[in-house]
Amino acid sequence: MTYKLDKSMEIFARAAKVIPQGIYGHLTPVITVPGSYPYFVEKAKGSHLWDVDGNEYIDYMCAYGPMILGYANDKVDEAFMKQAKKGTCVTIASPLMVELAERLVEINDCADWAIFAKNGADTTSMAVLLARAYTRRKKIVLADGGYHGTQPWCTSNMVGVTPEDRKNVIFIPWGDLGAFRRVVEENKNDIAGVMFTPYHHPTFADQVLPEPGFWNGMREVCNKNDIVLIIDDVRAGWRLDLKGSAHYFGFKPDLACYCKAIANGYSISALVGTEKMKIAASKIFATGSYWFNSPEMAAALACIDEMEKIDVPSVVRERGLSLTNGLKELADSNGLKVTISGPPAIPFMTFSNEDNFMRSQLFCAECAKRGVFFNPHHNWFISAAHTEEDIKKTLDVADKAFKEVKKQFGD
Template structure:
């Protein structure tokens, strides 16, 4: 099988490193993609389940822009809704009727939601959710899961990160995932001072197996938070509309007070949403939160079209079916070469790890060999599938996986 070269990406990265800190920063940084020479850094075009890098190499994309792409790149229904709105108005001096339409749609779609609020990024709304929890309770402490991620604001970053002070972290109390006793202990240690609890619906850290909630975990968490009057925030930024159209809490059977959505809500157009229960609506109205582009109507029209399309297709079921098929085949191919490929998390956005080497080096090597052959895999982050991933894509991916296993063996 032919393997790709990336001279165009390397040349652009050299230029980027001169004028942009890190060259390419944040979650698109090539740093965790090891070995770096097996990865493209810049894409020139994308369509359906695929993108093309600046060297013209074609990839079946299993990162889906790290989650936003859910219906395939360039989905005609979403793009047409966006274009039609752009012909009317986007950023303007007044709010758009699309904002009201989108809020009404979300309130109807999401059982716990009585209101919706829009911003741009995931961090905008996880911040807002935490501010609402503090404003509603008059308390300071926020409980978060160790290894959980809610964006780049200083309170959300892991302790010890550059530019983050001890004071930024002072009121964040971290507990292990799936540990009710640890959660209870926080309420004992900080009586009357816990404003809220923020968590993803299941645990999807980087560089580690993903973990589902234990039987009864969410119901116990919900009861504990209600007992102590703390606000229950679900960060559905990554899982939202991939597990269940009503929010991932519906999939797991519990009722949070606030849900944060972003990524897949508009198939890549920039918009995030916070939805919440009636009891927090007045507090949400009092907390000041806004941004230069938060009223742009194009992404709101795209979100409406995307959500309707996801619902029409029953996208969560399609994604799980595609994921299951892909995963079963890959595990069998790994086994045929004598390797154990462990798959954790939801099938449509699973985390993969070859367990035969606990250092992850073998897994990194295999992901790199697959990427060199046209299946874009990272080794540190969960992957994503979209409704545009076809049987042909899956078969081609299996062929690539097979060849990559041969390569790492030799």
């Protein structure tokens, strides 16, 4: 059967007339391989998605992280729908908000309280306000190439951003404790907070895990200088450790931001923090039209229950190891050198002897047309719905894709 994307392309042509870029943001065709990937989905279930042309894919992007238990998970969907029948966006708050906050306080290492919102960027932006409110200082330290959302204070796209928006933001390389010590010294009593992801997961680059001692060193410098240590766990949260990725790496932040996998795809995010941050947290203006919707809270509670029950971090780690070990062996047997980076549950693969991603693009496009969805430029995600059978099929496809790379590039 030949691989066809006719309907995707047809709808995309319509989209381009009425939507800037046709499809914008992280779903833009530019971030995969234009022309080689489906653009529109028909349905998704478990670890698979079907595009509008009827092609089926084992999906290793998991909606860029939110899907952790499998698409259309019965337990989470039922919880959402049951609550939705009682009202979605209502004039007063639901007790489910309290139940969910209690659950996060019980489960997460650094949570003594929680505030809920919709997107990851809501929580990272609140964390910045909160660090400033707590310290009465202005400056925030971020990592080069880190991603915390589309807001002017942090976006990687500078179109429409003014120098004033960035006046109080200092960028340093992720994982460079020496650089952090230097900026703290150079900006004595002026740094409100530092926001890092628990490990570095930039787009268009290998992922970087922390060096031993890095996080304890950061904690020490923050303690000594009254700087708020903020962990952006929006992407990695729930896949490494249900107690939080900071717990996984052995330290305790003051604030942590959650979103993606918290409700298996329903739109809810959470900012959590330690007791000392609670009074400042009650002073910032935190709200949004849909932030109090209770069906998403019901979905999050059901998702957390299920993640605990099946011990999601162990499952996704094991499946991730099967995938990444298999890919390494296949690359080797095809005479190709690859770099697998990041934790097994959130892996990424690049070809070691290139920096232009052309081999990655060919490899991923060849996988897509054979029913396996990887992104050549962005890390992948494993879910608890990926089966050993999925991994086996994926490796069969990957072998064929590696052979195409070998044929076109030689090594």
